[in-house]
Amino acid sequence: MREEIVKLLKKEGKLSEDAIDEIKQVNLGDFVNLVKEIGKKETEYINASEISKDLDTKYIGKEIFVFNEVSSTNTVARFLSDNGVENGTVVISEKQTNARGRSGKSWESPLGGIWLSIILTPDVDHSKLPLITLATGVAVAKTLEKSGVKNPEIKWPNDIMIGGKKVCGILTEATAKFNTIENVIIGVGIDSNLNIGDFPKEMQDGTTTLSIELQEKVQENELIKLFLKEFEEISELFNHEGYEEILKEWRKRSYSIGKIVEVRAPFNKNYDGYVVGIGKEGALIVEKIDGTLEKVISGECIIKN
Ligand code: BTN
Numbered sequence: 001m002r003e004e005i006v007k008l009l010k011k012e013g014k015l016s017e018d019a020i021d022e023i024k025q026v027n028l029g030d031f032v033n034l035v036k037e038i039g040k041k042e043t044e045y046i047n048a049s050e051i052s053k054d055l056d057t058k059y060i061g062k063e064i065f066v067f068n069e070v071s072s073t074n075t076v077a078r079f080l081s082d083n084g085v086e087n088g089t090v091v092i093s094e095k096q097t098n099a100r101g102r103s104g105k106s107w108e109s110p111l112g113g114i115w116l117s118i119i120l121t122p123d124v125d126h127s128k129l130p131l132i133t134l135a136t137g138v139a140v141a142k143t144l145e146k147s148g149v150k151n152p153e154i155k156w157p158n159d160i161m162i163g164g165k166k167v168c169g170i171l172t173e174a175t176a177k178f179n180t181i182e183n184v185i186i187g188v189g190i191d192s193n194l195n196i197g198d199f200p201k202e203m204q205d206g207t208t209t210l211s212i213e214l215q216e217k218v219q220e221n222e223l224i225k226l227f228l229k230e231f232e233e234i235s236e237l238f239n240h241e242g243y244e245e246i247l248k249e250w251r252k253r254s255y256s257i258g259k260i261v262e263v264r265a266p267f268n269k270n271y272d273g274y275v276v277g278i279g280k281e282g283a284l285i286v287e288k289i290d291g292t293l294e295k296v297i298s299g300e301c302i303i304k305n
Contacts, residue, residue, distance in 0.1 A: 039065025130282030153255035
């Protein structure tokens with residue numbers, strides 16, 4: 001993380017090349033105000049004050065930092081979170097140069113997408129983490145519905161799909177102390193105003209974007225505002241233990257239930273099965289060929305039909 005924050009400060013002209021030796025001696029936390037200062041600007045497409053205008057949330061998005069380019073909004077959010085920013089702070093960047101996806105994959109983040117991270121300090125048992133991830137998927141799906149997308153679906157655990165193609169991915173990264181979650185960084189990547197040609201060839205078949213689906217340019221600031229509202233609504237449910245309601249909303253939009261899948265389990269223990277549902281802790285329930293039920297808590301699940 002140190003390298004990435006230093007790179008950001010250098011790129012924005014906050015540190016000179018020859019300051020490197022001094023940097024090595026200072027605590028990374030000393031840079032927090034510089035990072036916040038850089039994040040206080042408007043970029044070409046993202047405007048924090050437009051997002052904040054009429055945003056009637058209690059804590060989500062009360063503080064929003066916007067960058068032109070960062071390595072990963074999750075990294076910057078983790079840095080800010082480790083250095084004392086508020087629950088609900090949002091970090092947005094127009095571009096990411098080293099964005100992370102699930103399962104150690106990288107994430108394409110050119111100009112034209114919505115790349116953001118939310119910092120949460122939920123104070124719950126770490127077993128609840130999968131539910132936070134599912135809840136975020138529901139918030140994105142509801143946002144897309146309100147923006148005119150017909151039938152967005154959620155592929156377990158949290159890929160948002162339109163017509164069988166992925167339009168959004170979510171990466172939650174948490175730190176826990178004694179089984180209690182200290183903070184969670186929820187990274188959301190929405191392929192909004194992008195063309196298929198913006199993605200590498202091998203991704204093009206399985207990917208779509210909002211501007212393609214809606215046949216018009218998406219208003220990024222409006223979409224982000226809508227999402228932050230939906231996100232707070234569902235995180236309030238989470239805070240009041242409305243887990244069943246979250247699961248109900250997730251099941252309503254499930255792309256996975258009823259499909260044949262290949263589960264890529266740890267230690268190469270892969271197997272095929274039929275998805276019968278989702279359990280109360282957020283695990284996918286898969287019926288194996290021999291009729292036994294398996295709970296999939298993490299890992300990859302490839303849809304076969
Ligand atoms: C996936 O693999 O589907 C998850 C992709 C998550 C991408 C988002 S974009 C904003 C945030 N910053 C990152 O580095 N990753 C997440």
